[in-house]
Amino acid sequence: MKKILIIGGGAMGSAFSIPCIDNNHKVFITEPYSQRFIKNLSSKNKFHSALKINLPKKLKFKKYSNKLFYEKYDLIVIALSLTGINFIANELKKFKVKSPILVLTKGLKYEKLNKKIFTISQTLLKSSPKLNLSVLKGPCLAKELARKCKTSVIIANKNIKIAKLLGKMISTKYYLIEYSKDVIGVEICSAIKNIYSMIIGSGLSLNKSSSLFQKSLSEMKYITKSLKGKEDTVLSLAGVGDLYVSAAGGRNSKMGNYLGQGFTFQRAKKKFMANDTVEGEQLVREIAPFILKKFNSKKIPLMFQMIRSILKNKKFLI
Numbered sequence: 001m002k003k004i005l006i007i008g009g010g011a012m013g014s015a016f017s018i019p020c021i022d023n024n025h026k027v028f029i030t031e032p033y034s035q036r037f038i039k040n041l042s043s044k045n046k047f048h049s050a051l052k053i054n055l056p057k058k059l060k061f062k063k064y065s066n067k068l069f070y071e072k073y074d075l076i077v078i079a080l081s082l083t084g085i086n087f088i089a090n091e092l093k094k095f096k097v098k099s100p101i102l103v104l105t106k107g108l109k110y111e112k113l114n115k116k117i118f119t120i121s122q123t124l125l126k127s128s129p130k131l132n133l134s135v136l137k138g139p140c141l142a143k144e145l146a147r148k149c150k151t152s153v154i155i156a157n158k159n160i161k162i163a164k165l166l167g168k169m170i171s172t173k174y175y176l177i178e179y180s181k182d183v184i185g186v187e188i189c190s191a192i193k194n195i196y197s198m199i200i201g202s203g204l205s206l207n208k209s210s211s212l213f214q215k216s217l218s219e220m221k222y223i224t225k226s227l228k229g230k231e232d233t234v235l236s237l238a239g240v241g242d243l244y245v246s247a248a249g250g251r252n253s254k255m256g257n258y259l260g261q262g263f264t265f266q267r268a269k270k271k272f273m274a275n276d277t278v279e280g281e282q283l284v285r286e287i288a289p290f291i292l293k294k295f296n297s298k299k300i301p302l303m304f305q306m307i308r309s310i311l312k313n314k315k316f317l318i
């Protein structure tokens with residue numbers, strides 16, 4: 001039995017507790033930010049308002065506090081959204097955390113100062129270079145994992161032995177794990193697929209979406225290679241696997257669909273998705289300064305068109 005702490009009680013962090021509990025581990029979950037999730041997790045029946053299920057009774061809720069990091073864990077899982085990454089980077093640094101860490105968060109960070117893009121693991125390692133860090137990505141709808149639908153994901157660590165140890169700890173017959181040494185490639189693919197799923201969603205017909213799917217894969221290969229990831233990773237669960245699930249449904253492709261119908265981003269957001277987070281839009285705003293400066297629009301025309309459409313609030317014309 002291992003001791004696992006999940007930081008982030010949103011949909012994904014909470015769903016992730018289920019395979020961990022099925023493996024008979026002692027699982028704690030904490031929520032540093034959202035009153036809604038604190039209320040859900042500390043309630044008697046543990047009804048999770050995003051997952052629409054009661055979480056296992058064995059899952060223990062811990063109030064977020066500094067004291068959490070005085071304890072030793074066999075694994076700390078980070079399941080915060082991208083906006084929580086700077087916060088957790090500071091906390092891990094302050095408390096010199098030594099436990100192995102597994103990051104579920106998807107996204108990239110742009111640093112204005114040196115005009116560079118950083119993956120999430122690079123962001124965390126910048127402030128705490130000695131962290132024992134692995135990343136887990138892939139096509140995983142939290143609601144489906146919570147209902148134990150068969151799900152395959154990928155753990156990346158340059159040291160594949162560590163990745164496999166973690167995989168053994170969390171895999172079940174419905175939660176299957178693959179492995180990769182290409183940490184950067186896995187992180188880049190799992191982030192930019194949110195932008196490409198908007199692009200594919202704009203297709204409106206299966207024929208057009210299929211053609212956009214193929215073009216998106218080519219651009220993802222080009223971007224991944226340019227940012228020092230492996231081109232082949234685009235064909236893994238973190239790339240094409242995750243692109244499929246996001247393009248087939250979800251908030252990014254829904255926004256893409258409105259853009260395809262001729263709405264501008266701002267109009268579509270206000271009219272149809274006012275309360276929804278569109279991760280692809282957030283990532284466009286984050287990485288646009290870097291992409292526009294460092295890439296040639298002829299090499300990645302779909303990405304440039306989506307950036308223009310969101311930043312300038314112009315119609316998405318392809």
Ligand SMILES: NC(=O)c1ccc[n+]([C@@H]2O[C@H](COP(=O)([O-])OP(=O)(O)OC[C@H]3O[C@@H](n4cnc5c(N)ncnc54)[C@H](O)[C@@H]3O)[C@@H](O)[C@H]2O)c1
Nearest residue numbers: 008009010011012033034080081084104105106136137140
């Ligand atoms: N690796 C995977 O298999 C996988 C699968 C699905 C989603 N994800 C990723 O997991 C992350 C969380 O997704 P989710 O569906 O649980 O989202 P969610 O909105 O349900 O939960 C977001 C979590 O982040 C926290 N948070 C938000 N803003 C914060 C801030 N400013 N400071 C600190 N904490 C903050 C929230 O309190 C909550 O715990 C996303 O990056 C998503 O892309 C990963």
